[in-house]
Amino acid sequence: MSPIKPTGGFIPRDRNWQPDALTPPYKTSVKRSPQAALLSFPSTLSEETSPVFGHNILGELDNDLILNYAQAGESAIGPRIIVHGRVLDENGRGVPGALVEFWQANAGGRYRHKKEAYQAALDPNFGGCGRTITAEDGSYEFRTIQPGPYPWPNGMNDWRPAHIHFSVFGHGFAQRLITQMYFEGDPHIKLCPIVGVLKSQEAVDALTALLDMNRTVPMDSRAFKFDIVLRGQRQTYFENRKEGL
């Protein structure tokens, strides 16, 4: 990965597009949302730099959730899918070398976590986490099983749509992002209070992966395409920035 020179910070985050902190139908947000206004300031090297993750951290099966927790000769149960796409910035450029981490429930909607008590069974061959690093063009892919919907104690009968969580690092810590991917056509999407924190159908669509028949592997796996967009870097020809800072 070639070194990236600081360019004067990132395009300001559009907080009319991003979800608000306080979203009462998602009940936990009520006591976990700041009430004071956020403090804005010009970004500095603290926000324009970010840790570097090399491919050497990756194991051979880190991007294969069907096999990475399975006993030898076994595999996870559920609809086999490939999830692929690109990590881009707002200028449309691919973001290479980005660490992408993902986690999800199994095909029955059960997470492998100590604090999880849903009665759906664990799959002994499914852990539910994976990671990869984007290629030179920002592309990534992984193999998994399609997660199941999952009930949660919010309203009396709330169910999460099938979803995969994503955590993404860019080239500046100001780009740090965690989000969720949904699946085209899931009827739970429009009922979910967490999806409901999104402010427009366009924002919901931005997190909804499309079935991608061009990338399916016949007689093996279907595919879904999910692009992720991180904040873009501004150009700073006119800023009072000393050489080398």
Add this chain to the structure above:
Amino acid sequence: MTQRLDYLKESPSQTAGPYVHIGCTPNFTGIDIYGGDLGTSMKTGPVKGQEITIRGIVYDGTGTPMRDAMIEIWQPDAAGLFASANETRGQADPNFTGWGRSPGDMNTGEFTFETVKPGAVPFPDGRMQAPHITAWIVARGINLGLHTRIYFADEPEANAADPILTRIEHQNRIPTLLAEKTADGSYRFDVHLQGPSETIFFDI
């Protein structure tokens, strides 16, 4: 019709949820696929500078410790250099990653970072900023990760000249950004998401 600007929109954020550990600190919740959790150690060998420990708890608006938050920190080394591809001012300490990730204790919620006291880093106009650490907090109930900064209460002169601290209108809120020294090399930095002692969060 006018032309279009054709920028993409940043992907909307969603909460990390209660099971963020599965993806970000899987070993912490008993899933041993990677052989270790990223960000557990910020040191890969002997480091330069003063080694410090920072502990704290994230509290919700009722004063209850949050036991499912994940905190990440990002900082320069003792000389003020970042272990980043974007660092153009020199070579950072090769034994210091600058990045840490803590899920907090599953019962108490207390997070711990074994790190070094950061050196000063310039503001874009050339003035020096006081030593600080960038912190980022996600959890169930937080729709978009919260950015804040950890400054040090035992750096009063540098803090008094810091370009960001000095422009805060509500100066009485500055202590919410200061890690308090509790012993030699030990600091406490609690985060309050909401209420009278609410931590200052940044739009960066």
